[in-house]
Amino acid sequence: MIAPVTISFRVNARDRSVAVAPNQTLLDVLRDELGLTGTKECCLVGECGACTVLLDGRTVDSCLVLAAEVDGREVTTVEGLAADGQLTAVQQAFLDTGAAQCGFCIPGQVVSAHALLAASPSPDREEIEEGLAGNLCRCAGYEQIIEAVLLASSAPQREASRVTPATDDVAARPDARMAPQ
Amino acid sequence: MTDRGANGHGPGASPARVGGRARVTGSQAYVADIRLEDVVHVKLVTVDAARARIEGIDASAALALPGVRFVMTPAELPQPMPRFGPQLRDRPVLAVGETTYHGEPVAAVAAETRDLAEQAAALVRVNCTPLPAVTSIAASLADGAPLVQDAALRPGDPLANTNILREHRYAWGDVTAAVAEADLVVEGTYRFPMVTQFAIEPHAFMAAPDGDGIAVWSSIQHPNWLQRVLSSLLNLPLSKVRVFAPDPGGAFGGKQHAKYEPLVAFMALRLGRPVRLVLTLEETFQAVRRGAAEVRVRSGFRRDGTIVFRDIDADYLIGAYADIADRTVAKGSYTAAGPYRIPNVRILARSVLSHTVPSTAFRGFGNPQQIWAVESNMDEAARRLEIDPVELRLRNLPRRGEPFIPGDTPADGEWADTVRRAAELIGWGDRAPHGRGRGFAVGLKSGPTTGLSYSTVRLLADGSVVVYAGTSDMGQGARTIFAQIAAGELGAPVDWVTVVMGDTVVVPYDQQTSASRSSVLMGNAILHACREIQARLRAMAARLEGVDESEVVVERGEVRIGGERVLPVRDVLTRGLGRLGGEIIGVGEMRKEAEPAHPLGGTAAFYEFNCTAVEVSVDEETGDVTVERHVTVSDVGLAMNPTQVRGQDEGAAVMGLGHTLMEQYIFDAEGRIRNLGAIDYRIPTSMDLPKRMESAIVENADGPGPYGAKGMSEGALLCVAPAVAAAVRDATGVVIRDLPLTPERVWRALRERDGTQQPTGARPR
Numbered sequence A: 001m002i003a004p005v006t007i008s009f010r011v012n013a014r015d016r017s018v019a020v021a022p023n024q025t026l027l028d029v030l031r032d033e034l035g036l037t038g039t040k041e042c043c044l045v046g047e048c049g050a051c052t053v054l055l056d057g058r059t060v061d062s063c064l065v066l067a068a069e070v071d072g073r074e075v076t077t078v079e080g081l082a083a084d085g086q087l088t089a090v091q092q093a094f095l096d097t098g099a100a101q102c103g104f105c106i107p108g109q110v111v112s113a114h115a116l117l118a119a120s121p122s123p124d125r126e127e128i129e130e131g132l133a134g135n136l137c138r139c140a141g142y143e144q145i146i147e148a149v150l151l152a153s154s155a156p157q158r159e160a161s162r163v164t165p166a167t168d169d170v171a172a173r174p175d176a177r178m179a180p181q
Numbered sequence B: 001m002t003d004r005g006a007n008g009h010g011p012g013a014s015p016a017r018v019g020g021r022a023r024v025t026g027s028q029a030y031v032a033d034i035r036l037e038d039v040v041h042v043k044l045v046t047v048d049a050a051r052a053r054i055e056g057i058d059a060s061a062a063l064a065l066p067g068v069r070f071v072m073t074p075a076e077l078p079q080p081m082p083r084f085g086p087q088l089r090d091r092p093v094l095a096v097g098e099t100t101y102h103g104e105p106v107a108a109v110a111a112e113t114r115d116l117a118e119q120a121a122a123l124v125r126v127n128c129t130p131l132p133a134v135t136s137i138a139a140s141l142a143d144g145a146p147l148v149q150d151a152a153l154r155p156g157d158p159l160a161n162t163n164i165l166r167e168h169r170y171a172w173g174d175v176t177a178a179v180a181e182a183d184l185v186v187e188g189t190y191r192f193p194m195v196t197q198f199a200i201e202p203h204a205f206m207a208a209p210d211g212d213g214i215a216v217w218s219s220i221q222h223p224n225w226l227q228r229v230l231s232s233l234l235n236l237p238l239s240k241v242r243v244f245a246p247d248p249g250g251a252f253g254g255k256q257h258a259k260y261e262p263l264v265a266f267m268a269l270r271l272g273r274p275v276r277l278v279l280t281l282e283e284t285f286q287a288v289r290r291g292a293a294e295v296r297v298r299s300g301f302r303r304d305g306t307i308v309f310r311d312i313d314a315d316y317l318i319g320a321y322a323d324i325a326d327r328t329v330a331k332g333s334y335t336a337a338g339p340y341r342i343p344n345v346r347i348l349a350r351s352v353l354s355h356t357v358p359s360t361a362f363r364g365f366g367n368p369q370q371i372w373a374v375e376s377n378m379d380e381a382a383r384r385l386e387i388d389p390v391e392l393r394l395r396n397l398p399r400r401g402e403p404f405i406p407g408d409t410p411a412d413g414e415w416a417d418t419v420r421r422a423a424e425l426i427g428w429g430d431r432a433p434h435g436r437g438r439g440f441a442v443g444l445k446s447g448p449t450t451g452l453s454y455s456t457v458r459l460l461a462d463g464s465v466v467v468y469a470g471t472s473d474m475g476q477g478a479r480t481i482f483a484q485i486a487a488g489e490l491g492a493p494v495d496w497v498t499v500v501m502g503d504t505v506v507v508p509y510d511q512q513t514s515a516s517r518s519s520v521l522m523g524n525a526i527l528h529a530c531r532e533i534q535a536r537l538r539a540m541a542a543r544l545e546g547v548d549e550s551e552v553v554v555e556r557g558e559v560r561i562g563g564e565r566v567l568p569v570r571d572v573l574t575r576g577l578g579r580l581g582g583e584i585i586g587v588g589e590m591r592k593e594a595e596p597a598h599p600l601g602g603t604a605a606f607y608e609f610n611c612t613a614v615e616v617s618v619d620e621e622t623g624d625v626t627v628e629r630h631v632t633v634s635d636v637g638l639a640m641n642p643t644q645v646r647g648q649d650e651g652a653a654v655m656g657l658g659h660t661l662m663e664q665y666i667f668d669a670e671g672r673i674r675n676l677g678a679i680d681y682r683i684p685t686s687m688d689l690p691k692r693m694e695s696a697i698v699e700n701a702d703g704p705g706p707y708g709a710k711g712m713s714e715g716a717l718l719c720v721a722p723a724v725a726a727a728v729r730d731a732t733g734v735v736i737r738d739l740p741l742t743p744e745r746v747w748r749a750l751r752e753r754d755g756t757q758q759p760t761g762a763r764p765r
Helices: A026-033 A089-097 A106-119 A125-131 A142-153 A158-162 B020-025 B114-123 B137-141 B175-181 B223-234 B261-271 B281-285 B325-334 B367-385 B389-396 B415-426 B478-490 B521-545 B569-577 B642-661 B720-732 B743-756
Strands: A005-011 A014-020 A052-055 A058-061 A074-076 B040-045 B052-058 B068-072 B107-111 B125-130 B164-172 B184-192 B204-210 B213-218 B241-244 B275-278 B292-301 B307-317 B344-352 B436-446 B451-460 B465-469 B497-500 B552-555 B558-561 B565-568 B583-592 B607-618 B625-635 B692-698
Touching (some): A052 A106, A058 A106, A142 B642, B040 B068, B068 B114, B068 B261, B204 B261, B223 B261, B261 B275, B292 B367, B307 B367, B325 B344, B325 B367, B389 B415, B415 B436, B415 B607, B436 B720, B451 B478, B451 B521, B465 B521, B625 B642, B720 B743
Parallel strands (some): B040 B275, B213 B241, B307 B344
Antiparallel strands (some): A052 A058, B204 B213, B292 B307, B436 B607
């Protein structure tokens, strides 16, 4: 067994330090060490999107990110979206359109939808289909999921400020996504 | 309908999903999210072969790793090897002597961490010799094929020395005589591939000693059935087997029956500690799948389109153990002649054992395979008779109340309404836009044939409600429906209702969550429990108001006295309960009795009837099929929650596109699955949706469920494949009889069409 290393990173606006094994993934650390089980485990090869989180504002499959890589960085999981107990517009829209069925893929879908809307506040259907293409839903509630993202995109974007934009992504900067249509 | 539901939350309205908030915030706890203290992690040990003789298992290297606690092998289990299964007790807890499919566990490692368990599992040396395996219908039925099941396990069974587990024969009229009456006979053979449920939540199991009994956690659809299996295997009374069944993260039939729960239970008892086994997605592919099938269908028609006879001969490739697969064959084939008035029918269906993953229930339960063949046959007949495909169906559909399978439930809906609605939505009479083709099909599935559901409902002192229901909410939204029923009947808002499920010590018995039964059967049990509470409220109100009980009516959450005064339930309750408070408890039961003389053991509680119409375009260069429009219409009786109904219909439709266009297991020459996992086995993503999806429902309130509801969660999947294939034929002239319609298969068919210069239509294979 290779010696663990201690990493420090910010998770859902909280600073955390965790000793991790070099082969441990971000997904393992979130679920097993930090108890953030909202991020789900399914395919472990970066295909299903159930483990999607934001790493410095960008979506990643946390099963493909080594925990050691996130030292000094910022992670937002589904639990970090409605941090003050109030649902984000995306989460509310998912409820309103009936987008969550069994719910297992939904944390990943919701996180991807946040990133999508942060980058493109008023996406069309095609953009949404592409933006969520990495998130499988076997209940196949895609129509209602897409509707939820459309609905959220036309809602006041109060949740946008909660998502840390990618620093090198101009479209995702706060000034670039000011007003909803 | 504009005025749906009571105050926007009762049946007919679409309040937000109960449990929805937990699902969008990540707080919904699935089995793998539950942490047990001091837990030991389990990893399965398998061999890389479809079939192998096990000569010895050497666990010493694994046990030498610090932190490895135990390696369970067949020798460590009670002798003879405990076996279980919903139809036959044929599945061993661990393979003994021989493995019979790729991925069958031969041992299991328990270690302090998951990584360690995985590492140790790779160190368990299994001395084995690969043996010849049969993984196709032809190979299983060939002369001299190795027997998949030891004949000794099938005493008294005349088929014991074959790979046919069972044959099912249904017949009425006289097919042989009817052939002479037919102006046209259409026949063909159709193949349906092995596909897997692919719930996004991989199956997860935990077990822990619990006092003098055991507690088991499983993402299972039938907690009470699992409780019975464990009770029998462990020799414990039912009351000492506590099954926790948290809401499954998708199930689709794949989580109906016990898989590795017995294994983890034996390990927990042996270790005296909680154990945990979370499958990888690859392991779920090796745990559950749908039966593949080859269906030969021959139908006779009069010139006017009247069906004279139908003759079906189907082989289903099931796996190495029966699981519930043979029942899917029996039930899926029983209605195979379709929702038509046919005087002469002969159906033969065989369950063929093979060295493959045991097939089990999967949304549609044996029907999609038959419907693929029979509806494709109808399309071909329409073409050859030069009768419009919609018209051909309408001409043969029974009316509501008309028997169509002798001795079974008559047609329970105005199915022509559904057909006409779908035709109207897609604009059937109009020509499809240039370069596109249209296809049309209907699907029928028999609902549950028996049922038993109990519910307890408690009306608490403040008017809030607790409902106990042994259903599993796997995404179909049962909790919401149940809360709506109780809310509507007892006058509470939906968010004042708590629905308790998934704990066999606390929740009353429910037979199972399958066959789209829960809204109907458990729904009625809840309704009866609420009615019992209403009777108590009526007595209470009569006493309080000094009137005769006959003057009091309690319904829709209100208490009406003498036809004039209306009191809220809560008001009567508070006064009636008095100083000590308390509550009113209602108990409901819903039973659909078995009918031993019936071929399936019971008539259909209801039918699911769906009509699907699609419009496709086909890329002639690549063979790629794009579904431009997908219309799905289901007869649901009454939609208790239209938003959820839509989610189920559209989800089933897209799932149907999966087996129609892309999904299939691929085997190597040795019978190993080559495309395990999400990279190599594709399911529909948001990029694979129809360009336009339209779903609609027919509601005539003619179902046996509360308020006239029927079950509806499978219907929209049933006939997707024949509708799409008919549209591909319409667009290109090629007839394809094997699923899935991959670009490669379509491309080859197009090349063959061009090469042979035949203009359109059916050619013998």
